[in-house]
Amino acid sequence: MNQDIYVISEHLRDQVADISYVMLSAAHELAQITGGKVIAVLLGQNAKNLANDFAADEVLYAEHPSLAEFTSQAYQLVLEEVIKSSNPRAVLFGHTSIGTDVANCLSARLDLPLVSSVRKFTSDGKFVSQICGGKLMAEGNLPDPTVIITIVPGEYKVESGKASQPSHISSIGVPALENMQVVLKNYIEPETGDVDISKEPIIISIGRGIQNQDNIVLAEELAQALGGVVCASRPVVDQGWLPTSRLVGKSGKAVKPKIYLAIGISGAPEHVEAITGSDVIVAINTDPAAPIFNLAKYGTTADLFDLVPLLTEKVKQAKGS
């Protein structure tokens, strides 16, 4: 085993995902403690230039037509060989739709320990995982020998994972990738709604706390009074109460409004990662321990069903005056 930290970069349709840079930034912190190098791994087809701004000591590039787009099985086969032949101290994956499909399976296949949802590393090299919807953190020593880690955003900055000069990129071998059991057929484009929520300056967002579809009108009235739009966290969209085009979160859109008013939203990590670009977050949630209050600038534990109608009235009055 060596002390290097490997980062499995993610990209989708010719775009490097931000989590790749977050992981590179995390890897530098960890490599300082282990004394190893930061090695970025990139899989793709005609994708070498995607690694040009990776802040890494070295980039390993695997090229193959079957790697042009992500599929879990092809990635697993390539990375299995990479990890087996290099035995690094840690291998970082994104805690994402791409990363977890590969990381979790490789832990079992290679019989290597796995720590998921790691948000940061402490100065003495311990992991800190974010669990229970962001309500708890769990800390511990990194297991031996090579540990597979999935990283959640929040602690490390995208900018510190970027470099102005390209690192040395070396090509690595690719095992046979024929007769695959997992095959990508095509992409289905996001549903385009009446508004692009990523560009809206005033967002009234509702979560599970809204309780049922009939109550959405409360948020709609406030949005109308303020001149904003209604968005939602995952549970509301999964219930079919609002269209996917209004989903804020990991599988939906990231937003950056002047004000994000979170109503009945607990602030699970999947939601929080998409609202950190907001200028001001205001949260209304009866649970004082809701993680949304760790992010919001202003908050109240008042009952939304009492507060929101009154707030709407007062906004109307203020606009009328």
Add this chain to the structure above:
Amino acid sequence: MKIVVPAKLIPDLVDELAIDATGTALDSTWLRLIINEFDDHAIEQAIILKERSGCQVTIVSPNVEGVDDMLFATAAKGADKLIKVNGNFEAGVNNHALARGLVPLIQELQPDLILTGVQAHNDMDGSLGALLAEYLHMPYVGYISSVSATSNQVTALKEYPGGLMAEIEIALPAVLGIQAAEQPPRYVAISKVRQMMKTVAIDEYEIPVFDIHGGATVSRMFQPESAEKATMFSGDIDETSNKLIDVFKEIGVL
């Protein structure tokens, strides 16, 4: 087609979570357990497939407090077979251990398709479905929000950021990690669940020893320290709403 859905009960996040005396785990004394919402979606997706093409659906769940009620509720929704898994779950069973323990049972059940929640909020060593897939030598794809099946393959929609979906074909047998069913988990009346309690049997399966290697040991569990906690407005709602109006004005949206 046979579908197996492994489903777990996990702490309800609506309740206050307390750390136990060791400082390394959740205090389970007053902990209320509810079905992992992603597993609930996996059950719904399995029932949808059953309604579409007559699959046999088996639900498998660790025997912890509330498991019988949860299993009977799935029977009321349309599950055909219920199995609770006995073992020492108090000792902190991780997903590696549970996946290893479930392998002989699932091999015996010979499913064509395994659907399970893509994750649970208390996962610390990856997700159950992916580990299970690997131990069973089956392909795995997670973050799935729609599944259609033929006799030897499924076509599933995998979610990516920004609302993008990928249509993926996966050869069977396979494991899918479900993010969301094609429709919200259905509601079942309590009376129907009670009826199941009288008419449906729950089979039992024993996992004598758990092998937890593959996970990490937690040395400290704590609530997140926030550098900038929100300024909280308390008092009556009139006062609170006035303060929020002031905030709106300050930000310039009013």
